Amino acid sequence: MPEVTVLETATASGFDEKLAAARTASLVLATANTDQKNRALEAIAVAIESGAAEVVPANDLDLANGRENGLSVALQDRLRLDAARLASLASAVREIIALVDPVGESVRGRSLPNGVRIDQVRVPFGVVGAIYEARPNVTVDIAALAIKSGNAVVLRGGSAAENTNRVLVGLIQGALESAGLPAASVQTIDEFGRDGAKRLMQARGAVDVLIPRGSAQLIETVVTESKVPVIETGAGVVHVFLDASANEQWAVDIVHNAKVQRPSVCNALETLLVHEDAAERLLGPVLRRLTESGVVIHADEATRALFPDAVAATEEDWQTEYMSLDLAVRIVRDVDEAMEHIRRYSTHHTESIITNDLGNAERFLNEVDSAVVMVNASTRFTDGGEFGFGAEVGISTQKLHARGPMGLPELTSTKWLVRGSGQFRS
Amino acid sequence: MPEVTVLETATASGFDEKLAAARTASLVLATANTDQKNRALEAIAVAIESGAAEVVPANDLDLANGRENGLSVALQDRLRLDAARLASLASAVREIIALVDPVGESVRGRSLPNGVRIDQVRVPFGVVGAIYEARPNVTVDIAALAIKSGNAVVLRGGSAAENTNRVLVGLIQGALESAGLPAASVQTIDEFGRDGAKRLMQARGAVDVLIPRGSAQLIETVVTESKVPVIETGAGVVHVFLDASANEQWAVDIVHNAKVQRPSVCNALETLLVHEDAAERLLGPVLRRLTESGVVIHADEATRALFPDAVAATEEDWQTEYMSLDLAVRIVRDVDEAMEHIRRYSTHHTESIITNDLGNAERFLNEVDSAVVMVNASTRFTDGGEFGFGAEVGISTQKLHARGPMGLPELTSTKWLVRGSGQFRS
Structure with a gap:
C-alpha cells in the first residue's frame, strides 16, 4: 500500500x-x-x-x-x-x-x-x-x-x-x-x-x-x-498585577523576568498593573530594574507622578503587544479595577497576580478568563516545554479543543x- | 453583584x-x-x-x-x-x-x-x-x-x-x-x-x-x-456492513433495529452494505424483516437480482440521509470495497460491521474514520444517554473539541x- x-x-x-x-x-x-x-x-x-x-x-x-x-x-x-x-x-x-x-x-x-x-x-x-x-x-x-x-x-x-x-x-x-x-x-x-x-x-x-x-x-x-x-495560536497582551500585599523581591524578579528575558514571545509581559496602595513601595524598585535593562516605560499619569521618566501612555498602549523592550504601566484602585482592565484589554493568553492575599489570589484565579492564570509566578512559564509536554506545538488562545500550551x-x-x-x- | x-x-x-x-x-x-x-x-x-x-x-x-x-x-x-x-x-x-x-x-x-x-x-x-x-x-x-x-x-x-x-x-x-x-x-x-x-x-x-x-x-x-x-452536530449517512461471516440473527436484529426503531434520528441506518459471499444467505431474511415493517429498499443491480422487490438505487441514494423508512442496499466485493464506499459517502457519524472475523473487525475499527465505529452492535447506541452521559447535548461529527455523543x-x-x-x- x-x-x-x-x-x-x-x-x-x-x-x-x-x-x-x-x-x-x-x-x-x-x-x-x-x-x-x-x-x-x-x-x-x-x-x-x-x-x-x-x-x-x-x-x-x-x-x-x-x-x-x-x-x-x-x-x-x-x-x-x-x-x-x-x-x-x-x-x-x-x-x-x-x-x-x-x-x-x-x-x-x-x-x-x-x-x-x-x-x-x-x-x-x-x-x-x-x-x-x-x-x-x-x-x-x-x-x-x-x-x-x-x-x-x-x-x-x-x-x-x-x-x-x-x-x-x-x-x-x-x-x-x-x-x-x-x-x-x-x-x-x-x-x-x-x-x-x-x-x-x-x-x-x-x-x-x-x-x-x-x-x-x-x-x-x-x-x-x-x-x-x-x-488559533494567539497573540499575548499579557498582564501582571502587583497587589497591595505583593512581596517586593518577587515583584521585582517576576516582572523583570516576564518582560526582559525574551521580549519577542507571546508569553512576555506587556502591561503591568499596580495596586495604588503598593505603588510608592514597589514602583521604584520594579521600574528601576527594568529601565536598567533598557525597558521603556509607557505609563498613566498616576505612575508618571511617581516615576517621571516614563513616556505618557495612550489608549493604544493598553491594546499593544509590543514584543519589544516596552512596557505599559497603570495604577489601579484594587483587584476589581485590575480585573476590569484585564477583561477589556487582554487577549486571554496569560495573566499573573503577585500577592500575599489568599482571597485576592483565589478571585484572580477564578474570575480572570485567560488560558493560563497565575499567582506569584512569571508569565514566561506558559510554554509547552515548561509544562512538561516536550514539544512546543503552540499556545492556543481559543476555548474550543485546546486552551493554553x-x-x-x-x-x-x-x-x-x-x-x-x-x-x-x- | x-x-x-x-x-x-x-x-x-x-x-x-x-x-x-x-x-x-x-x-x-x-x-x-x-x-x-x-x-x-x-x-x-x-x-x-x-x-x-x-x-x-x-x-x-x-x-x-x-x-x-x-x-x-x-x-x-x-x-x-x-x-x-x-x-x-x-x-x-x-x-x-x-x-x-x-x-x-x-x-x-x-x-x-x-x-x-x-x-x-x-x-x-x-x-x-x-x-x-x-x-x-x-x-x-x-x-x-x-x-x-x-x-x-x-x-x-x-x-x-x-x-x-x-x-x-x-x-x-x-x-x-x-x-x-x-x-x-x-x-x-x-x-x-x-x-x-x-x-x-x-x-x-x-x-x-x-x-x-x-x-x-x-x-x-x-x-x-x-x-x-x-x-457541528451533524447529519448521519450511517452504514452497516454485513461481512461474509456475519451471524444471521445478529444481522437481522441489528439492521432492523438500526433502520426501524426510530428512522428520523441521525444514528438511524441509511445504507446497508453486504459482502457478496453473504448476500444469498443474509439478504432474504434481513430485507424481508425490514419490508414487513414497511421499509422501502433502494438497491443496486446485484441486490435486485436476489431481491426483485427493491427499487433501483441511483447515485443520489448513497448520499441521502433518508430519515424515513427507506434504505439503500449495495453488495460489495469485500471489506475493502465496503470501507471505500464508506470513505466516499459517509458523513463520519456512525458505522457498524457485523462479522465474526477478528481481522476484519479490527481493520474496520481502525480504518473507518467516523465519530463512532462499531462491531456487532446497533448504530442506535450512538447516543449520550446510552453512553451514560445523562443528557443529550448532541452528537458531534467534527474532529475538533468533541467527537461523537x-x-x-x-x-x-x-x-x-x-x-x-x-x-x-x-
Missing part, C-alpha cells in the same frame, strides 16, 4: 490533486505504528543535517530576494539557515522522536449494562493545514509534529521562504519514501501563492484542521476567513470504538 | 446590548456554585410545568401561522406544546439537575520541578449561541444545559416558533431572577429575524461558541458562514491555574 501511494502522490501537482494525495497519505499514516513514524523522523533528521549543500543556496536566493524587497534585518535573520541551524533543526526532530505517540491512547472507556464495550481513543485528525510566515524552521517543526501524531500536512509558508521551503520539503519527502511512508504526507502549496492560502481556507472536508502561525494579523485573517476549523495530544482527535455481540436498542 | 446585573440586563433590547448583557451574566454564572445553578433549574422546571396558561396561547398562534404558511404536519407536531409536553420538558430539566456539574473538575495537574503547581480545570465557555429550527423543546433544553455548565446562552430559534419561544424565555428569565441569577443568562434574539442569526455568526469575541441544531442545510450554513467557532463536559473549556511562590524562568 505505501509503495502504490508514493507512486500516486509524488506526481501530484494541481491544488486539488495535492489535497487528495494528502488524504490518501493520511490513511496510511493513521495506521502506521510508532516505530515506522520514528524511523521516518530519524531519516528526516539525517536528511536535514546533511542537506546544507542543497538548502543553503536556496536560502541564499530567498535572502537575496528579501534584501531586494526590503525585508527587515530581524526577518532576514529568522529566514537564514546555515549548517549550524540545520543541525539544531535536526536535533529538534530527534526530540520529537523521544515523545510519547498520542495515537491509540485510551481517553476513557466502560462497559454498558447490556455488555456493549465503549472506548474513546486518540486518532489523528487526518489532514492538517499550516499557514505561516517566512520561518523555514516551522516547515521542519510542523512536518515532524504532524508525522509523529499520524497526520498528513499541507504547508503554506511565506513566499519569502519559498525556495528554502521547497528544498526542505523535498528532503523530507525523500526521507519519508526511504522509510516506507508516503511522500505526500508532507507537501507544500507555496507554488500557488496567496491563492493557495485562500483555497486551503476553503477546503472544508479535504483539510480537517488549520493551524496559522505568525503575526496577529495573519492569525486574524485565517480565523475570520477559514471555513476549515482553526486552532499544546502538546502532541492536542494534534489529535478521538473516536469511539464500540464492541458488541449482537446488541440492539430496545 | 447579581442584583445589579439583573437591573442592567433585563432591559437590554438592542442586539449588541443583548450580547453585552450575556457577557456580564456569564461572569456571574461562571462563579455560581452548583447549588445556585440547581436552584435556578428547579425554578425553571416549576415555571415551565405551571406555565401552560401563558405558553399554550402563544403556541396556538405559532401553530395557526404555521398552518397558514404551509408548515408540514410533522413540523406542526414538533412545534406543538400542551400541558403534557410542558410537564415532560420540566422533567427533562430536573434530569439535568441530577447531573454532575462539570465546572471546576480537574482534568490534570502536576508540580513542576521548580515547585510551581499547574492544574488544568474545566471552566464554562462563557457565552454560547444556539441556532435552531421550530422546536420549542430545544429552547428549554439548551437553556438548562447552558445554565448547568455555567454558560450564558443567546438563542435564535426558528421564526415559526417565535411566540412560543418568547414566552418560554420569559418564564426562564423570571425563574433565573427568582433564584438570584441574572435574567440575561438566557436570552432570545428571535426579534431580529434572519439578520439576528447572521449577526450572531459574525459575533466573534462576543460569542465563544455556536451550536447549530436542525437540518443538514441549517448546519451547513452555520458551519460555512460563522466566524465564531462552531460545534456529547455530555455536559463538552459544553466547557478548560483553563490552567498556576500557583507559584516567586518563581521565574531561568
Whole structure:
C-alpha cells in the first residue's frame, strides 16, 4: 500500500490533486505504528543535517530576494539557515522522536449494562493545514509534529521562504519514501501563492484542521476567513498585577523576568498593573530594574507622578503587544479595577497576580478568563516545554479543543470504538 | 453583584446590548456554585410545568401561522406544546439537575520541578449561541444545559416558533431572577429575524461558541458562514456492513433495529452494505424483516437480482440521509470495497460491521474514520444517554473539541491555574 501511494502522490501537482494525495497519505499514516513514524523522523533528521549543500543556496536566493524587497534585518535573520541551524533543526526532530505517540491512547472507556464495550481513543485528525510566515524552521517543526501524531500536512509558508521551503520539503519527502511512508504526507502549496492560502481556507472536508502561525494579523485573517476549523495560536497582551500585599523581591524578579528575558514571545509581559496602595513601595524598585535593562516605560499619569521618566501612555498602549523592550504601566484602585482592565484589554493568553492575599489570589484565579492564570509566578512559564509536554506545538488562545500550551495530544482527535455481540436498542 | 446585573440586563433590547448583557451574566454564572445553578433549574422546571396558561396561547398562534404558511404536519407536531409536553420538558430539566456539574473538575495537574503547581480545570465557555429550527423543546433544553455548565446562552430559534419561544424565555428569565441569577443568562434574539442569526455568526469575541441544531442545510450554513467557532452536530449517512461471516440473527436484529426503531434520528441506518459471499444467505431474511415493517429498499443491480422487490438505487441514494423508512442496499466485493464506499459517502457519524472475523473487525475499527465505529452492535447506541452521559447535548461529527455523543463536559473549556511562590524562568 505505501509503495502504490508514493507512486500516486509524488506526481501530484494541481491544488486539488495535492489535497487528495494528502488524504490518501493520511490513511496510511493513521495506521502506521510508532516505530515506522520514528524511523521516518530519524531519516528526516539525517536528511536535514546533511542537506546544507542543497538548502543553503536556496536560502541564499530567498535572502537575496528579501534584501531586494526590503525585508527587515530581524526577518532576514529568522529566514537564514546555515549548517549550524540545520543541525539544531535536526536535533529538534530527534526530540520529537523521544515523545510519547498520542495515537491509540485510551481517553476513557466502560462497559454498558447490556455488555456493549465503549472506548474513546486518540486518532489523528487526518489532514492538517499550516499557514505561516517566512520561518523555514516551522516547515521542519510542523512536518515532524504532524508525522509523529499520524497526520498528513499541507504547508503554506511565506513566499519569502519559498525556495528554502521547497528544498526542505523535498528532503523530507525523500526521507519519508526511504522509510516506507508516503511522500505526500508532507507537501507544500507555496507554488500557488496567496491563492493557495485562500483555497486551503476553503477546503472544508479535504483539510480537517488549520493551524496559522505568525503575526496577529495573519492569525486574524485565517480565523475570520477559514471555513476549515482553526486552532488559533494567539497573540499575548499579557498582564501582571502587583497587589497591595505583593512581596517586593518577587515583584521585582517576576516582572523583570516576564518582560526582559525574551521580549519577542507571546508569553512576555506587556502591561503591568499596580495596586495604588503598593505603588510608592514597589514602583521604584520594579521600574528601576527594568529601565536598567533598557525597558521603556509607557505609563498613566498616576505612575508618571511617581516615576517621571516614563513616556505618557495612550489608549493604544493598553491594546499593544509590543514584543519589544516596552512596557505599559497603570495604577489601579484594587483587584476589581485590575480585573476590569484585564477583561477589556487582554487577549486571554496569560495573566499573573503577585500577592500575599489568599482571597485576592483565589478571585484572580477564578474570575480572570485567560488560558493560563497565575499567582506569584512569571508569565514566561506558559510554554509547552515548561509544562512538561516536550514539544512546543503552540499556545492556543481559543476555548474550543485546546486552551493554553499544546502538546502532541492536542494534534489529535478521538473516536469511539464500540464492541458488541449482537446488541440492539430496545 | 447579581442584583445589579439583573437591573442592567433585563432591559437590554438592542442586539449588541443583548450580547453585552450575556457577557456580564456569564461572569456571574461562571462563579455560581452548583447549588445556585440547581436552584435556578428547579425554578425553571416549576415555571415551565405551571406555565401552560401563558405558553399554550402563544403556541396556538405559532401553530395557526404555521398552518397558514404551509408548515408540514410533522413540523406542526414538533412545534406543538400542551400541558403534557410542558410537564415532560420540566422533567427533562430536573434530569439535568441530577447531573454532575462539570465546572471546576480537574482534568490534570502536576508540580513542576521548580515547585510551581499547574492544574488544568474545566471552566464554562462563557457565552454560547444556539441556532435552531421550530422546536420549542430545544429552547428549554439548551437553556438548562447552558445554565448547568455555567454558560450564558443567546438563542435564535426558528421564526415559526417565535411566540412560543418568547414566552418560554420569559418564564426562564423570571425563574433565573427568582433564584438570584441574572435574567440575561438566557436570552432570545428571535426579534431580529434572519439578520439576528447572521449577526450572531459574525459575533466573534462576543460569542465563544455556536451550536447549530436542525437540518443538514441549517448546519451547513452555520458551519460555512460563522466566524465564531462552531460545534457541528451533524447529519448521519450511517452504514452497516454485513461481512461474509456475519451471524444471521445478529444481522437481522441489528439492521432492523438500526433502520426501524426510530428512522428520523441521525444514528438511524441509511445504507446497508453486504459482502457478496453473504448476500444469498443474509439478504432474504434481513430485507424481508425490514419490508414487513414497511421499509422501502433502494438497491443496486446485484441486490435486485436476489431481491426483485427493491427499487433501483441511483447515485443520489448513497448520499441521502433518508430519515424515513427507506434504505439503500449495495453488495460489495469485500471489506475493502465496503470501507471505500464508506470513505466516499459517509458523513463520519456512525458505522457498524457485523462479522465474526477478528481481522476484519479490527481493520474496520481502525480504518473507518467516523465519530463512532462499531462491531456487532446497533448504530442506535450512538447516543449520550446510552453512553451514560445523562443528557443529550448532541452528537458531534467534527474532529475538533468533541467527537461523537456529547455530555455536559463538552459544553466547557478548560483553563490552567498556576500557583507559584516567586518563581521565574531561568
